[in-house]
Amino acid sequence: MLLIRCPYCEEERPELEFRNAGEAHIARPTDIASISDEDFEKFFFIRSNPKGLVFERWRHVHGCARFFNAARDTVSDKFLLTYKAGEPKPDASTLHAEGGPAAWANRPPDQLNEKPKAKRSTKGEA
Amino acid sequence: MAGSYRISGQGRLTPAKTARFTFDGKSMTGLAGDTVASALLANGVHLVGRSFKYHRPRGILSAGAEEPNALVTVSRDAARKTPNVRATVQELYDGLDVASQNRWPSLSFDVGAVNDLASPFFSAGFYYKTFMWPKAAWKNFYEPNIRSAAGLGVAPDQPDPDHYSSRYAHCEVLVLGGGASGLAAALAAAETGARVIICDEQAEFGGALRFEKGAVIDGQDGWAWAQGVAAKLAAMDNVTLLSRTTAFGYYAQNFVGLTERVTDHLASPDREAPRERLWQVRAKRVVIATGAIERHMVFANNDRPGVMLASAARTYLNHYGVTVGRNVGVYTANDSAYAAAIDLKKAGIGIAAIVDLRDNPSGPLVDEARALGIEVNHGRAVTSVNGSQRIKSMTVQAKAGGAERTIAVDALLMSAGWTPSVHMFSQSRGKVAFDADTRRFLPGTYAQDCVSVGACNGSDSLEGTISQALEAGANAARDAGAKPGKGASIKVEGAEGWSGGMLGSGPGAGAETTVKAFIDFQNDVTAKDIRQAVREGMRSIEHVKRFTTNGMATDQGKTSNMHGLAIAAEALNKEIPEVGLTTFRAPYTPVTFGAIVNHSRHALFDPTRKTPTHAWAEGHGAVFEDVGQWKRSWYFPRSGEDMHAAVNRECATVRKTAGLFDASTLGKIEVVGPDAAKFMELLYTNPWEKLEVGRCRYGIMLREDGFIYDDGVVGRLAQDRFHVTTTTGGAARVMNHMEDYLQTEFPELNVWLTSVSEQWAVIAVQGPNSRKIIEPLVEGIDMSDEAMPHMSVREGKICGVPTRLFRMSFTGERGFEVNVPADYGRAVWEALWAEGQKHEACAYGTEAMHVLRAEKGYIIVGQDTDGTVTPNDAGLDWAVGKKKTDFVGIRGLTRPDLLAKGRRQLVGLKTRDPRDVLEEGAQIVENPKQAIPMKMIGHVTSSYWSENCGRSIAMALVAGGRDRIGETLYVPMPDKVIEVEVTGTVFFDEKGERLNG
């Protein structure tokens, strides 16, 4: 059972308290009623499903109930970072460069989930 | 003595403490502290079972958890019967009942042994080849016959009466294994004050010190030292010492599963005590000290009873005081078997000869054996043994071949060397590395915060092991945040150490031979099978494993994997690392279903949710149905009534006078805040901004794709407060859906969502007399039609407690839903019931509720919709705000497919014969005479007998359904074709006058 750090509770909690909520950083168009069929298809149906780094949404459903985002490596099952909804998508290159122990390595909380170095903007991100 | 093979003055058991047991009904005596295996050996019994595939007689190979052969069924009573118990692990207690397995009619005469003669038929891969054709024969012939012929023990046919407990634990340092290295590591870690958990699968701590007579630590005999350290650790507050506890699985982030066997060793366990305890431990650091497992030699008939591991014979002698024979032979490629011969010889047992495959064995053990007068043959091999149910002699030959010599023996001890137990390390996803010098896999790259020490890490000396373990224990505690302690020191004065050994088949079992030289005893895999797999094209060890089933039995190849790998590598002409090592998986040893299922049985399997009126309904004879986790009153039969009669009466009574229905299971969400109406506009298709305070509206919720997700009546309690109801099954997912949008898509909205499903009990009072029943109990609410029209909500009091009183109807009758705080639900129900009695009202259940709503064509989301139904399909276009510019699903609704003609639409169906009640789910066709497969144009979603209509009624989703009203369609059933007329969905009171009736 993985430990996942909730960025709102600011602590690692067991996987059982969380639920995956699909791919992150797919914002609902503000003019959704008028977008084309192609754009709706991209927004609603098309998901990246990569091998390796994914950005995905999680909900601390049996905890604070907040939705947040995570960067996870699907090969190592490693959570590279968790961050609050609305915070910008981290730069993938910095996440990959990080190295360090694997996901199942038991790092102390202060070494997990280092805050993104990039300047924070909440605009246009969900 | 308890058993004629018990040697006076040997072992650590107390001769006076006897324990009686039965083996296949025969009464025998052992000693307290024995295992089933040691007690059987003490009684001269080697033959304990028949093998899986060939039914060959099998004995006891080992003295520990790796045992592949000696599997028995242990019973306390008919229900407490455990098959496939390793006799080397099960502790003896007085009255223990042991039975051998996989034999018929008896262990010594077994009909299935014919498989041994027919063995060419059962060669490697037979599962995949022999039974390919004909396909049907699998089910009727092959499978049942294989299952009865090849198998292990039989599972008990009664429910498990024992209970199992579960604990979560956290610690700084978890030590897996309680031998010399584990104990030293635990001591060093514990001494810092860190929380330490140490577990060992055996009843007592000590590991290999159980048989290593030469070990002297801190001036004590090794075993005594181990008991002293265990006692010291047990006395420390920061240490949890778990014996009889197996670490079976190593999961992510140092999460380790342990099973503790609490009562399986007790003659009369306290029934309050759990049989086993599952520990789920999260450790900051793990020290793996799991030791090593001795390998057998691979030669013809090496599976005969009496042939066993040298360390096992030593354990039986030095710990249990039992000799495994009177005239014992030894076959080895490694020094450690010499120690067994020496210990036995010194105990007065005859050693027929040591046969050493090595050309020039040397060293103190070899010298000592010679000095004791033991015949040592070097450069020679045991090529076979004679004796079927017990070994009688061994055949010895020079490695290069030549003359054979037969030496009489009644037991043969073997050692091909030691395999480090890297199971836990590998399960932690660490990568093993092949050490070419010692030809063994050792921990290589670590993936988790753990460290391996001792024999599992390739340490061959006790001094090395202990110093490594002390350092590892102290470091683990330090790395986990503990302050350094004063430091533990342990002095090793006497020690045994050895290395070397061989992998693969010995002389006489080589590539050109067809003998049965077993690699995997439990799955009956021979050296020949491995070679055959390679011949037939298997290249990777993972393929060889699956083709031959090598290492796939319950022992997971603890003794067989390395031999199988070496033979495959040789046949492929490759180096061992190129062929690869199969993955180690949990569980390390078998885990009972009881431990895993644990408390999650019966009522605790899944929570049962009961409404506040549950006990009242029980008292009034309700029959309940499960709706998700809820128990809901289904119908309330009166004396002599069947379900049909009860439901007919309930439906008629509601329309005639009134009925009471518990609707408490409905989901309820309070949507509150300055932007509450704006949020509702976005989450539901309907317009909400203009809904007046005190009024209600039926709302439809879509997913973004435009399909109906949920529905329910919503009341506006204040400008900034909505009381939203959801379907019973949708309560949690609707809350999640709302939170998702509020938190991530519309976070600028100032709204709070609160689930209040369990806070409010809901009592529906429906029928022409409903107002008369409620009114006398209500304070502060004018219930007249003028003051409180249909679809309105008022707050006030009923029976003196607060209520949210809705005027709404799911029956088509004048109706109300009384919401009261759940704690008052029963009291208010009883008060309403008493009033209802004055009007001959009834209590009705979910079945009548379904019929009444179907008579009115009201849909149930999830029954009349299936996740592909739009509001238009369901005839609910009126509930979609046409002027709205945004709501979840607005874009999905305009997708081409959702606007296309010919979509399945909800319609009513009337059977030509009014007495025919259609089956829900039945398919609908235009022409029943067409060829099969017919073109199905729809299906029945709801269907009932309607007493109020005097006929059957049904709803269905039919392609282009609304344009077909008046048409005749057909429902083909197995026995007949039912003719139906397509109608509208309202069957009763089409004008809706009764809402105010």
Ligand SMILES: [Zn+2]
């Ligand atoms: Zn949280």
